[in-house]
Amino acid sequence: MSDRYLTLINSPFGRTVATRVGLPRPGVLRRYQLGDPVLEGPLRLGRVGADGIKGLPELLTGVGLGLVEGDSEVVSQDRDASCGVGSVSTRETGRQRWSGLVFDASAASRPGELAELRDFFAGALRRLAPAGRVVVIGRQPQGQDPVLDATRNALDGIIRSLAKELRAGATANLVLLTGDADAAALEGPLRFLLSGRSAYVDGQVLVVGALADESGVADWNQPLAGRVAVVTGAARGIGAAIAAALARDGARVIAADLPAAGEALSKVANQVGGTALQLDIAAPQAAGRLIQHAETRYGGLDLVIHNAGITRDKLLANMSVKHWDSVLAVNLEAQLLLNRALLDSGLLRAGHRLVSLASTSGIAGNRGQTNYAASKAGVIGMVRSWSSEVAAQGGTINAVAPGFIDTDMTHAMPFATREVARRLNSLQQAGLPVDVAEAVGFLCWPASSGVNGQVLRVCGQNLVGA
Ligand code: NAD
16 A cells, blocks of 8 residues: 555656656655654744734743744745745755744734735745644634634635645644633644644644643653543554554553454554454444443543444445445444443543544545445534533544545555545645544643544645535
């Protein structure tokens, strides 16, 4: 399943051919390894006016970023090695490139003030390092003041367009704070979006509310220390990657999957130092068995990752009852039943996290996938609807919507369709299971209690559909 085109195009020969013939040149993504810093080089911070988010520079400095505030000269760069776009100045100052650019647009209240954003980025983007990170911070529109809301919503268009302009594995994302959220709520999202953990998250808008609790992270190499997680569909693919990422981050993991996947499941459970639970999530006794396993082995549960999923693709005109029912049963109805049982069980501890795997098919639709898209759009509806009840119990519930990820599921696609689908996103490549796993991990952090009822897409900014 390796992406030979990606490897070839990043070789000296491939680069030359691609430049001459005009082939797409996907960049090499920066992915997190245990112990990596959030960014490898300095970050530049800009803002609209003088009233930005209080404490943001201090927060960024605390995160360990080489923060530089204010204006600096526009300088030249080596076009090949940078990811900025547009004309290139010839004046070389020898300054280091920016690994990250953060712009605080939260104080913008009139469209005219957005020019300050343009001024900041027009210079700084030319010095953004390969696989650099751009994060814009705004406030969520409130539906009361048209001028204010127009200004705030404009950031959405800016970030979605900028993400399409960046090259060399760089990404751009927007964080929208709700009215009551302050700098503290930004620590988790910024640590995620600026780091290698968000390699395949691009062109997205993440709404962040105030922290629901103050429990911080003592050791950022182990942000999930002390947590007990269950991951369904953990025997392979994205589920196995989620189990590994959660365990790496300190969680104890129950790896659950069908009895038929028993051997692979035991292997995953052993690798992550967890326990294996052979469980058909669509079986009537599934919730009871899961609750019993978690209770007797661990005495409680903190993280529930609904990853198990199936596809049975057919055009709706040819869709059998069996294909329809099985996809809805596994991908949606099982989650509804399991979540209800878990929320009623008293097993979920304070600060619990429920995370469901949705799909961009559930957002944009996909030919031949009415059943699958129904199940995944249903998951999104479920997450939104349950967010208030889950918050009242001290937890959060969110969905992660992957785009095209290299797994056995997508490997079953015909060759030509797969190769085209791989390139149809701003990063011009497929994501890896670990990219989805990192997004799930971020939503599980104690520092993510301000993210609730959200759908986080891990799709490299799919160019088709939504
Ligand atoms: P996969 O087919 O490689 O793995 C799915 C796992 O779920 C398998 O181990 C399977 O045995 C298990 N499973 C299936 N039915 C089950 C059941 N009834 N009970 C327990 N376990 C069951 O799939 P993947 O590509 O790793 O996808 C994982 C999740 O991500 C799915 O929910 C999928 O819909 C979603 N997703 C994947 C992609 C992608 O590009 N691969 C894109 C969007 C969404």
